[in-house]
Amino acid sequence: MIYVVVGAGPAGVVAAEQLRKLDPLANIMIIGSEPEPPYSRMAIPYYLTEKIDESGTYLRKADQHYSLRDITIIQQRVTKIDTAMNTVITESGEKYRYDKLLLATGASPSVPPVPGIDLPGVHNCWTLEDAREIVRLARPGASVLLMGAGFIGCIILESLVLRDVKLTVVEMENRMVPRMMNEVSGNMIKRWCEQKGVDVHTSTRADSIESAGGGKLKVNLNGGQSVEADLVITATGVKSNMQFAIDSGLHSDQGILVNSFLQTSNEDVYAAGDVCQGKDFSTGEYTVQAIQPTAVEHAKVAAGNMVRGHRSEHIGNVNMNVLDTLGLVSASFGLWMGAEGGDSSELVNEDAYRYLNLQFKDDVLVGASSLGLTQHVGVLRGLIQSETPLGVWKDRLMKDPMRIMEAYLACSQAQVATA
Amino acid sequence: MLKSLNIDPGKCTGCLQCEMACSLENEGVFNTAKSRIKVFTFHEEGRFVPYTCTQCDEAWCMQACPVDAIVINAATGSKDVKNDLCVGCKVCTIACPFGTINYNADSGKVVKCDLCGGDPQCASACPTDAITYVDANATGLDKMRQWAGKTDNAGA
Ligand SMILES: Cc1cc2nc3c(=O)[nH]c(=O)nc-3n(C[C@H](O)[C@H](O)[C@H](O)COP(=O)(O)OP(=O)(O)OC[C@H]3O[C@@H](n4cnc5c(N)ncnc54)[C@H](O)[C@@H]3O)c2cc1C
Ligand code: SF4
Numbered sequence: 046m047i048y049v050v051v052g053a054g055p056a057g058v059v060a061a062e063q064l065r066k067l068d069p070l071a072n073i074m075i076i077g078s079e080p081e082p083p084y085s086r087m088a089i090p091y092y093l094t095e096k097i098d099e100s101g102t103y104l105r106k107a108d109q110h111y112s113l114r115d116i117t118i119i120q121q122r123v124t125k126i127d128t129a130m131n132t133v134i135t136e137s138g139e140k141y142r143y144d145k146l147l148l149a150t151g152a153s154p155s156v157p158p159v160p161g162i163d164l165p166g167v168h169n170c171w172t173l174e175d176a177r178e179i180v181r182l183a184r185p186g187a188s189v190l191l192m193g194a195g196f197i198g199c200i201i202l203e204s205l206v207l208r209d210v211k212l213t214v215v216e217m218e219n220r221m222v223p224r225m226m227n228e229v230s231g232n233m234i235k236r237w238c239e240q241k242g243v244d245v246h247t248s249t250r251a252d253s254i255e256s257a258g259g260g261k262l263k264v265n266l267n268g269g270q271s272v273e274a275d276l277v278i279t280a281t282g283v284k285s286n287m288q289f290a291i292d293s294g295l296h297s298d299q300g301i302l303v304n305s306f307l308q309t310s311n312e313d314v315y316a317a318g319d320v321c322q323g324k325d326f327s328t329g330e331y332t333v334q335a336i337q338p339t340a341v342e343h344a345k346v347a348a349g350n351m352v353r354g355h356r357s358e359h360i361g362n363v364n365m366n367v368l369d370t371l372g373l374v375s376a377s378f379g380l381w382m383g384a385e386g387g388d389s390s391e392l393v394n395e396d397a398y399r400y401l402n403l404q405f406k407d408d409v410l411v412g413a414s415s416l417g418l419t420q421h422v423g424v425l426r427g428l429i430q431s432e433t434p435l436g437v438w439k440d441r442l443m444k445d446p447m448r449i450m451e452a453y454l455a456c457s458q459a460q461v462a463t464a
Numbered sequence: 465m466l467k468s469l470n471i472d473p474g475k476c477t478g479c480l481q482c483e484m485a486c487s488l489e490n491e492g493v494f495n496t497a498k499s500r501i502k503v504f505t506f507h508e509e510g511r512f513v514p515y516t517c518t519q520c521d522e523a524w525c526m527q528a529c530p531v532d533a534i535v536i537n538a539a540t541g542s543k544d545v546k547n548d549l550c551v552g553c554k555v556c557t558i559a560c561p562f563g564t565i566n567y568n569a570d571s572g573k574v575v576k577c578d579l580c581g582g583d584p585q586c587a588s589a590c591p592t593d594a595i596t597y598v599d600a601n602a603t604g605l606d607k608m609r610q611w612a613g614k615t616d617n618a619g620a
Contacts, residue, residue: 055530085530091551096572097531101551106532338528338559345527367554374567376558419557419567421502427561450563454504454513 046071048351049133049141051123052149052286053077055085056318056340058104060147063348065114067355073115074141076133078122081173086151087337089176093183093204099173123150126293128311145313145351148290148301149344152283152319152335157192161254166262167277170201182276185209190264190274192251194221196366198280199234203371205278206243213244213272215251215264225366225377229393230400230416237373237398283335285320298322300333305358307347315351317343326361326430327379327411334364363430367422373398376422379429380404380412387411390443403446408439424453433457466541468600469577469584471514475594478503478512485589489580498568500577501586501595514595516586517564517577519543525576528559541600542579550574 048064050057053075061075077083081099088102105111111118121135132140154169156162166182169175183189187210191198194216205212216223220231221238235245250267257263257273265271285300296302296310300322307315307323317323318340322331339362349355367376383389387406394400397417404412409432413425428435428449435442438452483499491498501516519542526534526543533549534556536542545565550573556565557574565576577584579597587597 059527087530087553087555088551091553097551101531101549104530104532106549337530337555338524341527365558367558369552369554372569374554376554378558419554419569421563421566423557423560423565424563426558427563430561451504451506453563454515455506458513458515 046352047142047144048073048147049143049145050075050147050149051077051133052147052151052318052320053079053083053118054149054151054318054340055087055104055337056149056151056321056344057147058083059341059344060149060317060348061111061116062114063345064351065116067349067352071352074117074119075111076119076121076123076135076141078120079172079174080120083118084173085337086171089170089173090200090204092173092176093170093179093201094207102173124289126290126295126314128294128314131313143313145315147344147347147351148287148295148309148314148316148320149318149340150286150290150320151340152285152333154279155282155284157251157279157281159192159251159253161256161262162279164254164256164262166260166275167254167279170197170278170280179276179278183208183210186211187275188261188273189213189276189278190215190251190262190272191278191280192264193217193280193282194245194247195280195282196222196225196368197283199368199370201278201280202238202243203369206241206371210276213274214238214246215249215266216245216247217250219248221245221247221370222368222375225368225381226375226414226416227382227402229391230375230402230414233395233398233400233416234370234373234375238370241371243371283319285322285333287320290320298331302331306350306356307343307359308350315347317347321347324359324361326363329361332364334362336364336366338362338365363426365426373417374419375414375416376418376425377414378412378425380406381414382412384411388439388443390446392446401446401449403442403449405435405439405442408435409433410435421450421453424450427457428453431457466600467582467597468519468541469516469579469587470596470598471516472594472596473511473513475592476503476512476514477592477594478505479591481589481591482514482586482595485585486577489585490575500566500575514586514590515564517543517562519577519579520562524559524561525556525565528555530555537578537581540579540582542577544578545574545576547571547573 083104084102125134189210221234301316319335346359365378384406400416410428483496486499504513552572
């Protein structure tokens with residue numbers, strides 16, 4: 046068998062390793078377009094703060110990791126799939142034949158339609174190459190404007206503050222991390238950031254960017270105000286890297302469309318990670334979650350299904366995020382915004398920056414979001430994904446959501462079972 | 465034969481010797497807040513439940529880690545955090561459905577049970593045998609793992 050994996054991010058690497066495990070004799074090749082050894086975008090924020098150097102972002106640390114597993118890595122950009130000939134074609138015209146193909150090409154930042162967005166000094170924070178530029182420009186004391194306070198924006202926010210820049214954040218929605226936190230907790234994060242000296246503008250749009258001379262930029266906001274900056278970083282959403290796949294005839298929507306075996310509209314082609322519109326555990330709908338744990342789980346399931354004799358259905362991923370905003374840790378899981386006909390319970394302590402919100406459907410936990418909690422948060426995922434009936438604990442949690450760990454132990458751990 | 469921690473909450477009196485021993489072994493201080501094993505109290509029933517990582521086969525924490533900072537200890541089977549590699553991203557803490565890998569703000573890294581390298585101090589310290597270190601097959605962990613299996617996308 047010849048397996049070709051396009052994309053050398055977490056999805057591609059985990060898939061290749063899983064393929065090797067299940068098919069010891071196969072030919073396995075990863076084709077990735079970036080020049081570095083396979084690395085994790087997720088580690089970039091820690092490269093920016095100099096907690097790690099570039100090699101600290103690498104997905105696997107041993108020099109021989111790939112060669113020991115007989116996984117060939119080729120640096121090329123794939124531009125076409127010839128599905129009739131089971132061949133992928135690269136930018137430089139090379140052709141690679143496959144029996145089964147995995148598309149793990151990830152996503153790229155979307156470019157907001159703002160005049161001046163292509164000026165020098167405006168950057169994404171997505172690749173190691175971007176990160177090197179940011180390290181060069183975000184010197185202590187520099188003025189930096191961050192467009193977008195979504196999940197990725199907020200992660201970069203912390204790195205920038207730790208680099209001692211003067212930071213302004215602009216977010217269109219009425220709170221920070223709008224796709225992860227509700228108004229109460231999203232605004233608690235905002236207040237926290239402001240207390241740490243970050244200038245946060247929510248419900249605000251950057252209308253245009255212009256050159257202000259001397260290498261500086263001027264960002265005009267929709268309220269009429271403008272902000273001068275040495276560096277503008279955009280983090281306004283992502284879009285799947287799939288144009289070449291669409292041009293090659295694969296079906297797509299937000300991402301490449303797959304069935305519950307992560308197989309695309311072509312039976313020899315699978316998809317995983319940020320490029321894949323996979324099943325959401327909570328809603329049963331197919332969406333692009335664009336998070337690390339989902340990329341890795343997709344990769345495992347897809348790789349399994351690519352190998353003859355192994356077939357397992359993808360039950361869907363719980364959407365989940367964890368974020369550290371200058372020491373305030375937040376997390377969200379599943380239907381954190383609530384389920385139709387469900388109940389919710391909430392604990393708010395504005396002064397202590399503590400927050401916990403649980404969402405139920407009948408007596409099952411279906412979603413949660415938290416602020417300021419770092420111990421045992423994983424059980425929120427566990428309870429959601431196992432759909433454990435909470436029985437009498439549902440009412441207790443409605444009164445006091447902080448008893449979640451007791452509820453978890455009582456309901457899910459056989460050796461503990463009481464009520 | 466790999467061994468694992470066997471926990472029998474029925475025998476636990478809530479003395480917290482395990483938490484003290486864990487904190488001393490791993491953090492060098494007697495501070496139950498720093499322990500990797502936690503004793504939960506059910507006030508209504510007057511019951512105590514010691515709880516820590518089961519070193520599960522699925523190792524969600526290890527799978528989710530973006531920088532290979534969690535590795536299997538070949539001698540004990542435990543999943544260990546490599547402090548020099550951990551960047552503190554916390555993805556493992558939300559991926560673990562048992563909630564047994566947790567963020568430590570002081571170090572900026574995560575901590576979890578590593579079976580003390582094969583001589584778990586909580587088990588040695590427990591005066592009532594509520595925590596013992598025994599052959600993996602003999603433990604009641606199967607049920608817990610079965611529950612965890614429901615969380616596994618890749619199936620068995
Ligand atoms: C700064 C930052 C912080 C993040 N933090 C978190 C976090 O805390 N938690 C979280 O869950 N997620 C986080 N993410 C998201 C996470 O990194 C992604 O979900 C994850 O990288 C997806 O993995 P992937 O393998 O699908 O795609 P990617 O990691 O994007 O890898 C795709 C690979 O495909 C290659 N490629 C693309 N097109 C082609 C082509 N045509 N031919 C050949 N190769 C190609 C790319 O070069 C790349 O190597 C973060 C992302 C960023 C940028
Ligand atoms: S917190 Fe550390 S161990 Fe956990 S996933 Fe992140 S880097 Fe890996």
